Amino acid sequence: MSVKIALAGNPNCGKTTLFNALTGSNQFVGNWPGVTVEKKEGKLKGHKDVVIMDLPGIYSLSPYTLEEVVARNYLIGERPDAILNIVDGTNIERNLYLSTQLMELGIPVVMAVNMIDVLEKNGDRIHIQELSKKLGCEVVEISALKGTGIKKAAEKAVGLARQNKAVVPVHEFSKEAELIIKKVEEKLTGIVEEQQKRFFAIKLLERDDKIGSQMERVPDVSTEIQEMENVFDDDTESVITNERYTYISSIIGSCVTKGSKEKLTTSDKIDRIVTNRWLALPIFAAVMFLVYYVSVTTVGTWATDWANDGVFGDGWSFFGISVPGVPVLVESALNAIGCADWLQALILDGIVAGVGAVLGFVPQMLVLFVFLAFLEACGYMARVAFIMDRIFRKFGLSGKSFIPMLIGSGCGVPGIMASRTIENDRDRKMTIMTTTFIPCGAKLPIIALIAGALFDGAWWVAPSAYFVGIAAIICSGIILKKTKMFAGDPAPFVMELPAYHMPTVGNVLRSMWERGSSFIKKAGTIILLSTIVLWFLMNFGWSDGSFGMLEAEQLDSSILAKIGSVIAPVFTPLGWGDWKMAVAAVTGLIAKENVVGTFGILFGFAEVAEDGAEIWGALAGSMTAVAAYSFLVFNLLCAPCFAAMGAIKREMNNAKWFWFAVGYQTLLAYVVSLCVYQIGTWITTGTFGIATAVACLLVIGFMYLLVRPYKESKTLHVNMKAMAGAK
């Protein structure tokens, strides 16, 4: 008989380490249905029939965070055969708070007290027999990091799961509270199973708004709620929470012996310096500089260049031996078998280039992920949120949004992937949507082109591009957090600052690999497909009266050019209704630096410098300075390249959110460019037309969206049916 064991515990208690140690490489990582919470499942090493489910790290079974709702639904709906509750021994009081809730589910629990090695070092002792008696479950001491005791813990859990025995919680609240809970339990007879009664009774008393969907019938308990609130002079939710902690405080004295008192731990000493009032910001800046310098400027660029220009380019040198690039190899292979020209072009310029576009980002991303995994595991990431919160929360972002945006100034793809470190769903989505507003490295040639061609290389063009990007992030944050899609969920910033500790190499590498491979798998398809489609549109068309494949210089007769001339009028109000501009903007979807190259071809140059110096004259002749700036703004803010879109799709993990993000970016780009061009033209030339009036109205509407009042919601909105339906 196969058994299911759920791994439950607080965040930062060593749950992931234990999960990795128990399952080894036998893991399946996915998402819980309907939400962006990661779901990990694995088979216990040496037991093919034991499935271990890693639940999200949670502090409580309240209905207010996505992680908690996901964990609850699983525990109630799927009913695992046993729960392995991992508890951080160095922080046992708060960890036991969740345990008291798990005990009430009627599922057998084995408690694994983790970090026993640290406890020993500090001279603390946990009396496991006493703890076991007071909580009514088996207790095992383990060190997930060192691997001690984990086998015993797993075996106990498997044994308990196979016994299939009903369990009753032994912990008790005060007499008055127990009396009222008893009354509610009686009302639940026939509705829920005997051993689950206490859990449901307490949830009903707490006025839990999500418990109803888990029950066939919801009895009316308003008199009991009233009674409890009268007796304790507090709301029921607080009464129950108080009762739990009171019980824990009452047993903790006999279960734990503290060694030396009030000694500063190493973690305290580190924290004294790292989050010191004066040193925190300089240290933060130094850490960020290091992350950026290594993962973007130096190693990251080498890795990207090696992947893009070497492996997926002309070739690279391996300790002096030259290794041909993949396209070179494929080309010679295709030549050898005498492949048709068009097919060869499809394979080389379409497919191989598309695959290259996906894989080219991977090396840099892996470098960045090593850093992120390290910062997260050692405990510094929580401090980043602590230090930066004051600035970012004003526009609906998390302090942790700083890192994605910083990385985004190099490349948006790893920037978006870096948003994974943000736990809060709303903050994370907001960060994903706004990260690419920061001009990335590939947008710099566009800035150089416009600045050189129309502004005489003026110094302020490049800084203004960054200013536009930052302003777009701030305004989007303020506007979006007030919309229905975002204002929905509560997001209290009450965050644990975990003790610092050295992460293991294995865990850092595993985290790096999980993120990297999920990018390849989930983002790869969309990037590859869209690259091929656009390649086709660019390379096929009508020349000399017949449809066929074109030379690179014939871009102006391609299907894309036709599409460009059809959609060009859409951009007329933005000042650049010329089809060439439209086509250039579209080719920017493959990679933003393509915009310059496309202009080169369209203006009759096969090859242009990175900043397109050859075409400055032609470009300056075809548009005004204001129109050029509007074009620049549009390209900075609109939907990013396919690779970044793939990353957005991966991180949103939801088609609706993906389209909302890309749609919002493009709409914002359109509106801002429109206002820039129309109002700019009005100021410079004095012409005022209908479009100018529209632009003014848009500015007023924008202002309204910025300043309208906002109220945070008190309930978590989540589609319980979607979560339950996709079991």
Added chain:
Amino acid sequence: MNTLNKIPCGKTVKVKKLTGEGPVKRRIMDMGITKGVDVFVRKVAPLGDPIEVTVRGYELSLRKADAQMIEVE
């Protein structure tokens, strides 16, 4: 009446009562700040908010606006 946001760094206070309601209050209580518990105000973030406190033997950070919901002795 004193609230936690007004307590200077380095002081330990006892929680008297929690005002407010809903998710933030529940979260604060879930994290162990309940009636009668000792809270040590450890430090303030470099930009003046949030604050870091020690409660039930671990470090917790919360915003001053939320700390205002915590009445202390």
